Amino acid sequence: MRAARFLVFYLFAILIFQACGKEEIDDKKPEIDINFSGAFPVNCDTIYFGEPYLFNAVFKDNAELGAYSIEVHHNFDHHAHSTEVTVCELWPVKPAVNPYVFIKSYSIPSGSTVYAPNLEMVISTGNANGEFDEGDYHFFISLTDKEGWSTQKGLSIKILKREL
Amino acid sequence: MQLFLRRYLILYILLTASFSSVYSQNFELSGKVSDENSKPLPGALIVLMPGQKAVATDAMGLFSLKDLQKGDYTMKISFLGYKTESRQVTLHDNLHLGISMTPQRTTLQEVEIRDNSIETRKRENALHSEVVNDAFLRQNLGGSLMKSLERLPGVSTIDIGAGQSKPVIRGLGFNRVVVVENGVKHEGQQWGSDHGLEIDQFAVESIEVIKGPASLMYGSDAIGGIVDLKQSGIPANNTIGGSVDFIGKTNNDLIGSSVSVLTRKNSLYLSLRATVLDYADYKVPTDSVDIYSFRAPLFRNNLRNTAGNEQNIHASFGLVKSNYVSRFFISRISSINGFFANAHGLEPRRVDTALHDASSRDINYPYQEVKHFKAVNKSEWTKNGLRIESELGFQRNYRQEYSQYVDHGYMPPIFPDSMDFPSDLEREFEKHIYSANLKGSYTFNEKLLVTSGLSFEHQNNRIGGRGFMIPAYRQTAGGAFLYGKYTLSERSFLHLGLRTDVGMINTDAYNDWYPSPEETLNGTNDTFLLRAPDLTKSFSNLSWSVGYNYNFDNLFLKANLGKSFRMPIAKELAANGVNYHHFSYEVGNPDLNPEISYQLDISTEYSGNGIAVGFTPFVNYFTNYIYLNPGFEHDQLYGNGNQIFNYTESSVFRYGGEIHAHFDLGKTLKSGVIGEYVYSEQLSGDKKGFTLPFSPPASLLLNLKYVPKNFNFIEKPYFSIDYKLTAPQNKIVPPEEKTKGYQVINLSAGADIKIKKQLISVNIQLQNLMNQKYFNHMSYYRLINVPEPGRSLIVGISIPFEHDINE
Numbered sequence: 001m002r003a004a005r006f007l008v009f010y011l012f013a014i015l016i017f018q019a020c021g022k023e024e025i026d027d028k029k030p031e032i033d034i035n036f037s038g039a040f041p042v043n044c045d046t047i048y049f050g051e052p053y054l055f056n057a058v059f060k061d062n063a064e065l066g067a068y069s070i071e072v073h074h075n076f077d078h079h080a081h082s083t084e085v086t087v088c089e090l091w092p093v094k095p096a097v098n099p100y101v102f103i104k105s106y107s108i109p110s111g112s113t114v115y116a117p118n119l120e121m122v123i124s125t126g127n128a129n130g131e132f133d134e135g136d137y138h139f140f141i142s143l144t145d146k147e148g149w150s151t152q153k154g155l156s157i158k159i160l161k162r163e164l
Numbered sequence: 165m166q167l168f169l170r171r172y173l174i175l176y177i178l179l180t181a182s183f184s185s186v187y188s189q190n191f192e193l194s195g196k197v198s199d200e201n202s203k204p205l206p207g208a209l210i211v212l213m214p215g216q217k218a219v220a221t222d223a224m225g226l227f228s229l230k231d232l233q234k235g236d237y238t239m240k241i242s243f244l245g246y247k248t249e250s251r252q253v254t255l256h257d258n259l260h261l262g263i264s265m266t267p268q269r270t271t272l273q274e275v276e277i278r279d280n281s282i283e284t285r286k287r288e289n290a291l292h293s294e295v296v297n298d299a300f301l302r303q304n305l306g307g308s309l310m311k312s313l314e315r316l317p318g319v320s321t322i323d324i325g326a327g328q329s330k331p332v333i334r335g336l337g338f339n340r341v342v343v344v345e346n347g348v349k350h351e352g353q354q355w356g357s358d359h360g361l362e363i364d365q366f367a368v369e370s371i372e373v374i375k376g377p378a379s380l381m382y383g384s385d386a387i388g389g390i391v392d393l394k395q396s397g398i399p400a401n402n403t404i405g406g407s408v409d410f411i412g413k414t415n416n417d418l419i420g421s422s423v424s425v426l427t428r429k430n431s432l433y434l435s436l437r438a439t440v441l442d443y444a445d446y447k448v449p450t451d452s453v454d455i456y457s458f459r460a461p462l463f464r465n466n467l468r469n470t471a472g473n474e475q476n477i478h479a480s481f482g483l484v485k486s487n488y489v490s491r492f493f494i495s496r497i498s499s500i501n502g503f504f505a506n507a508h509g510l511e512p513r514r515v516d517t518a519l520h521d522a523s524s525r526d527i528n529y530p531y532q533e534v535k536h537f538k539a540v541n542k543s544e545w546t547k548n549g550l551r552i553e554s555e556l557g558f559q560r561n562y563r564q565e566y567s568q569y570v571d572h573g574y575m576p577p578i579f580p581d582s583m584d585f586p587s588d589l590e591r592e593f594e595k596h597i598y599s600a601n602l603k604g605s606y607t608f609n610e611k612l613l614v615t616s617g618l619s620f621e622h623q624n625n626r627i628g629g630r631g632f633m634i635p636a637y638r639q640t641a642g643g644a645f646l647y648g649k650y651t652l653s654e655r656s657f658l659h660l661g662l663r664t665d666v667g668m669i670n671t672d673a674y675n676d677w678y679p680s681p682e683e684t685l686n687g688t689n690d691t692f693l694l695r696a697p698d699l700t701k702s703f704s705n706l707s708w709s710v711g712y713n714y715n716f717d718n719l720f721l722k723a724n725l726g727k728s729f730r731m732p733i734a735k736e737l738a739a740n741g742v743n744y745h746h747f748s749y750e751v752g753n754p755d756l757n758p759e760i761s762y763q764l765d766i767s768t769e770y771s772g773n774g775i776a777v778g779f780t781p782f783v784n785y786f787t788n789y790i791y792l793n794p795g796f797e798h799d800q801l802y803g804n805g806n807q808i809f810n811y812t813e814s815s816v817f818r819y820g821g822e823i824h825a826h827f828d829l830g831k832t833l834k835s836g837v838i839g840e841y842v843y844s845e846q847l848s849g850d851k852k853g854f855t856l857p858f859s860p861p862a863s864l865l866l867n868l869k870y871v872p873k874n875f876n877f878i879e880k881p882y883f884s885i886d887y888k889l890t891a892p893q894n895k896i897v898p899p900e901e902k903t904k905g906y907q908v909i910n911l912s913a914g915a916d917i918k919i920k921k922q923l924i925s926v927n928i929q930l931q932n933l934m935n936q937k938y939f940n941h942m943s944y945y946r947l948i949n950v951p952e953p954g955r956s957l958i959v960g961i962s963i964p965f966e967h968d969i970n971e
Contacts, residue, residue: 025853025854027894027896027902066795066796066797067796067797067798068798068805069798069800069805069807070805071804071805073571073572073573074571075579076577077570095577095578096571096577096578097577097578098577099571099577100574101574103573103574103800103801103804103805104800104805105797105798105799105800105805112449140805142371142747142793142805142806142807144796144797144798144807145796145797146796146849147796147898148793148795148796148807148851148898148899149794149898149899150794150796150807150898150899151746153748
């Protein structure tokens with residue numbers, strides 16, 4: 001009986017102890033900012049095959065940024081994961097023949113809370129199977145912080161051949 | 165196997181020898197058990213407590229228990245198909261009793277929750293359990309069986325839409341809760357958060373929920389607890405009976421019916437049941453849903469494409485003999501249900517709304533089709549205080565998930581026609597499960613009841629479809645346990661248990677069906693990536709538990725300390741694929757150890773005049789909780805640029821408990837309070853200081869129930885109001901979202917209506933009375949901001965029937 005009473009008391013003690021003295025954990029997600037002039041690409045932008053462009057966005061986190069990745073895949077079937085509110089004019093649905101695919105992960109210098117990638121990129125005009133299809137694509141950015149919180153941005157873009 | 169069998173035998177002998185001291189003995193308790201027509205009932209079981217001395221009646225219905233000490237005993241007389249009798253006897257001389265049993269009208273039967281056998285279990289078992297009967301289930305019939313259990317203290321559910329949920333006991337779910345049906349572990353794809361439980365809610369008559377580590381009886385996985393589903397359903401002799409049930413629900417326009425027929429002729433019985441359910445998209449009190457910052461408009465508040473249907477059939481038959489009962493349970497559960505179209509594979513926009521919104525009842529892509537077949541034999545044999553039980557089971561779980569082909573990552577833009585699966589088959593799992601359990605109980609003298617058992621399970625899981633999440637695998641596990649319950653005094657009991665388990669898992673290698681460009685020193689190579697290696701792992705574990713009960717007249721106290729474990733599952737060991745619901749690339753870890761948990765449970769309950777108060781706290785420590793940890797890196801080859809989530813182990817400390825109280829505010833008015841709280845913290849690893857995923861928020865349920873007297877042809881009427889307050893959940897772990905607190909009001913009412921000799925049981929519920937828009941932290945759809953279902957009226961009607969068969 002006394003043992004039982006002691007156990008109940010012990011439980012309460014743990015409860016009270018745990019309720020106090022909590023260390024703060026980071027529960028804030030990182031941010032992808034493309035809301036400034038010069039940001040590229042933004043929703044509905046166009047990139048041309050074979051022409052270099054600058055990926056320009058600003059990444060922010062309250063504690064420490066983790067890493068980011070960029071993925072580009074076609075949207076000829078009008079599937080969607082755009083996170084933007086503006087709706088872009090899409091070309092009619094068409095079958096993919098040789099769509100451009102790009103997947104790459106990038107690191108961010110450790111200790112950063114703000115980081116602007118300023119990445120120079122170029123989309124080649126084709127591969128072993130021939131020229132890439134032009135049309136609607138998704139430009140997908142995924143950003144993490146060191147704690148593992150993540151933010152995504154799915155942008156609708158067009159990748160076109162420059163009319164000569 | 166041989167080695168641990170031998171070890172177990174030695175242990176058995178040692179334990180037996182140490183407790184088999186001889187006691188002074190004097191009296192004899194004898195009697196005759198007869199049925200409602202005064203005919204002798206052979207094979208009725210008589211259990212005498214304390215001491216758990218048991219005997220069965222002979223062909224003349226006679227029984228005799230010799231060598232008994234003077235004192236007060238509780239005698240329990242049971243016979244399948246008859247109501248269990250409980251009698252208090254005081255022995256100071258030889259005693260002869262005449263006992264008449266009354267048949268149990270299983271279809272009408274309403275066992276009071278506080279009946280004697282349950283009360284005895286509460287007072288004599290070391291772990292805390294909650295038992296609900298068919299009346300409770302009828303009164304709380306909802307979307308799914310597990311949803312009906314959510315009202316119990318310490319029980320919550322992880323929901324996938326309106327029709328599917330998985331049980332969570334004190335914050336632990338998935339493979340940490342074992343669901344047992346007719347003695348055999350239910351095996352589906354428990355690991356999947358979008359996979360519900362394949363159980364027919366109409367076919368279950370009583371449920372016992374054991375809170376706390378129950379590895380001792382059930383082996384691996386029972387770390388969080390057990391949901392034990394029972395179908396008693398043996399009709400009285402020479403009768404044919406059954407029931408016709410209807411259910412209707414306004415929120416998702418659900419209509420359903422279940423019909424059962426039962427009959428028995430002497431020692432043979434047969435029972436059949438068929439259930440059909442059909443429901444439309446469910447409604448949420450919002451006209452749009454924000455999915456990763458895209459706003460998806462909803463048509464008429466319908467959660468697009470969440471309609472479904474279910475068809476189930478059951479047959480049970482068997483032999484009920486004097487000291488031998490053997491029963492077969494065969495069932496097939498089959499369902500199709502749609503997934504919320506805007507959420508699957510994160511395609512919130514450009515869903516073909518014209519197609520999806522044309523009808524709220526049709527099921528389009530994405531959807532899943534599940535078939536679960538189960539055949540179980542459960543046998544019991546009783547003689548002279550020895551009781552042997554066996555269960556044999558076969559299950560086939562067949563799950564297919566269909567969605568439109570999307571070339572994620574490096575998949576080819578056009579689905580090749582040379583594949584051996586259709587382009588729209590995203591995933592397929594076919595699992596065969598073979599189970600066997602053997603258990604024996606023996607009362608050595610008045611003081612010691614020893615139960616020991618063996619269990620075995622083999623699983624064979626095949627996979628198919630275009631998406632890869634877990635490999636195909638075979639898994640075999642076996643265990644042996646020994647449990648002793650020692651009566652220290654009339655009021656106190658000591659429990660000791662020991663169990664040893666061994667298991668082995670073998671996963672098959674899996675290569676992608678499409679090439680990915682791998683960057684090597686010699687340039688880029690197109691390779692069919694090896695997602696999972698051929699892997700063989702074996703595990704073993706020794707678990708134990710110690711329990712103690714002390715009973716006062718109005719108060720009981722119990723404590724249990726136990727070690728339990730869980731074998732890592734195929735997904736934890738060998739997952740290697742992208743989960744497009746969460747942008748996560750999930751990677752298994754073949755070096756994981758069996759998860760070990762230590763838990764102390766305390767339970768106390770006071771019940772006096774018109775008042776009952778219970779408090780059930782627990783403290784729990786995991787040496788290595790297995791956990792899908794989101795890292796900060798991305799994988800460009802295997803993970804298609806998605807964030808890497810690794811299965812890791814971390815030590816975890818948890819505590820919490822439940823409090824429940826009932827007060828009678830007069831003869832017809834009752835009130836109740838149920839509160840629950842769980843705290844979890846990771847003590848090591850990458851997420852040190854964080855909680856665990858799917859942590860249930862604290863909640864408080866206030867209930868007021870008005871139970872007026874029978875009125876004319878209206879019997880057992882009741883009116884009840886539930887006011888549930890749920891605290892916000894701000895303790896989260898990536899990728900969760902904080903969830904605000906909420907308050908919901910549910911009303912219910914019902915009665916048995918008697919027209920001539922026919923009873924009709926009617927139960928009505930009005931859920932979410934205020935049509936409150938709120939989010940459930942435990943919902944699978946929480947991350948994409950789908951609120952819980954809006955106001956819903958549920959009507960359940962049950963019409964039992966029974967006729968005697970003329971001889």
